[in-house]
Amino acid sequence: MSARWDLSDWMQPRLQRVEHALSQWVDAQAPAGLGQAMRYAVLDGGKRLRPLLLLATAEAVGAGDSPAALRAACALELIHAYSLVHDDMPCMDNDVLRRGKPTVHVQFGQAQALLAGDALQALAFELLTPEDASVPLAVQAACVGLLARASGYWGMAGGQAIDLAHVGSRLSEDQLRQMHRLKTGALLLCSVQMGVACGAQVASGTRVALSRFGEVLGLAFQVVDDILDVTADSATLGKTAGKDAAADKPTYVALMGLQAAQHFADELAEQAQQALVDTGLPAQHLAALRGLAAMVVQRNH
C-alpha cells in the first residue's frame, strides 16, 4: 500500500456513505409508484460531484463527520436529480437517455416524471430539517437558505430560463457566463457554501476563498461540459452527445472555438487551485478539494 494520498481512496467510502444515505432517505413506499420513480432518478449512476464537493469542504473546515454534512450532501444531489428529470422532459430538452438509462419520463410517463421532480425538490428541504436534534437549528436554516437561493430563479432555474430563451441565438461571453453562473454554477458554489455552513466558526477569509473556489470550479465544469459535448461519444457520456451543437445552443466551444475553450478550462483550473491556497487552511485539509477540482477539468464524461 502506498502512503501517498489518493483521490479514489478518499472518494470510495464517501460515495458509499452518500449512496447508502440516499437509498435510505428516498422512500420506496411513497404513494402510487412515486417513490420508485424518485429512486430511479436518484440512485445508481450519478457522479455525485456536488455531494463530494460538499463533504470535502465540510472536512476542510472540520465538519466532515457531522450529520449536517451528509444530509446537505444528499439534499444537493436530490436538487440536481430533480433538475435533470425536468430538464429531460419533452417540453424542455426532450432527452431519452440519461446515465445510460431511459430518462424518467420515458420509463414512468410525463406526469409521474413531473411529480417525481417536484417531490425530489421538497425532499431535499425535508432532509435539511430533521425532526431529531442531530443538526443545529442555525445550520438547518443556513443550509435551507443557501440551497433555496441556489436552485431558484436567481440560481439554477433562472439559468435554465436564460438557456431556453436563447436557443439558436448568439450570446456574448458575458451573457454566456451569466447563464452558466446560474444554471450549473450556483449549485456547485452552493455545495461549497453549505459545506462551510456545516462548520463552526470558519474564518471570514477562508470562507471568501472557498466561495471563490466554488465559483471558478463551477465555471470550469461548464466549459468542460461544452467541450465534452463536442469531443466525446454518447456511450462515454451516458447521454446524447453533440446535442447542444445540434440544437444550436450557445456554448463556450461555439463562442471561442475548441482550442481556446480548452485553454480557458485549464486557466480556470489554475485559478481554483490558487483559491485553495488563499483559504489559509493546512495543505492536508485541502487534498480532497484539490483532487476534485483536477477531476472536474480532466474528466472524460
Place this chain on the structure above:
Amino acid sequence: MSARWDLSDWMQPRLQRVEHALSQWVDAQAPAGLGQAMRYAVLDGGKRLRPLLLLATAEAVGAGDSPAALRAACALELIHAYSLVHDDMPCMDNDVLRRGKPTVHVQFGQAQALLAGDALQALAFELLTPEDASVPLAVQAACVGLLARASGYWGMAGGQAIDLAHVGSRLSEDQLRQMHRLKTGALLLCSVQMGVACGAQVASGTRVALSRFGEVLGLAFQVVDDILDVTADSATLGKTAGKDAAADKPTYVALMGLQAAQHFADELAEQAQQALVDTGLPAQHLAALRGLAAMVVQRNH
C-alpha cells in the same frame, strides 16, 4: 358602524398584506421572463385561503404580527400556486383556464411553466429563511420542515400521484380520504401547523386541537370542491366545471351521491367548530378561524 365581529372586515386588511408581500417578494426582474411567469401564476385572483388560515392561527396563538407569520403565509401560497401551474400542464390535467385566465403554460409555454413551478417551490423555502434576523432560527427550521413534508411525497405530491394513478377507477371511501388527506389536506393542515409554529409556547392540548381542526377542515374543503365541480358553472368557479366527472375521476359525489356528500360536508364543518372549542383558547381569539371554516363549507367557488 356595527360593533359585531365580521369576517370580511377581518379578511380585507390581511389579504392586502399578503398581496402586497407577494408582489414585493416575487421578483419581476428574474431572468428571461421567469419572474413574470411566476408573478402571473401567483398574483391577482387566488382566494388566499391558506395564508388566511395561517394568519388566523398565528393570531389565535398570539403571533399574528410576526414577520414569520407573513412569510409563512406567502410561502404556503407559493407552494399552492406552483402545484396549480404544474397540475394544469398538458401531461397532467391539461387545463387551459384558471382563476378566469389562461393557464401559465398557455400564456408562457410549457417549458417556462415547468420552470416557473420549480422556481416558485424554491422561493417558498427562500421566504422562510430570510437573511436578516427577523425570524428566529427555530421558527425557520420548524416551518421549512412542516412545509417540505406537507408538499412532498408523503403530502401534496403523493396525493397527486394517487389521483393520477386512479383516474377511471373506483376508490373506497378510505382510499379516497387518504388521497385527499395528502393532495389538498396536507397543505391546509400545514397552514394551521405553521401558524402554531410561529407562536411561542403553545400548550400541547391547544396544538393538538388546532391540528385536528386543520385536518377536518382540509377534508371538508375537498368534499365541497367535489360538490362544486358538479353544481357550479365554469364562470363562477373560474376554472372548467364538470371536469372531474367528465374525466371519471374519483370524487365524494361519485362515491356517495350529491346529497350524502352535502351532509358529510356539514358534519365535518361541525367537527371543525368543535375542535376550536377544544383548543381552550378564548372565543374572541378564535373568531377568524371560525369564520374561515364556515366560509370553506359555504363557498360557491
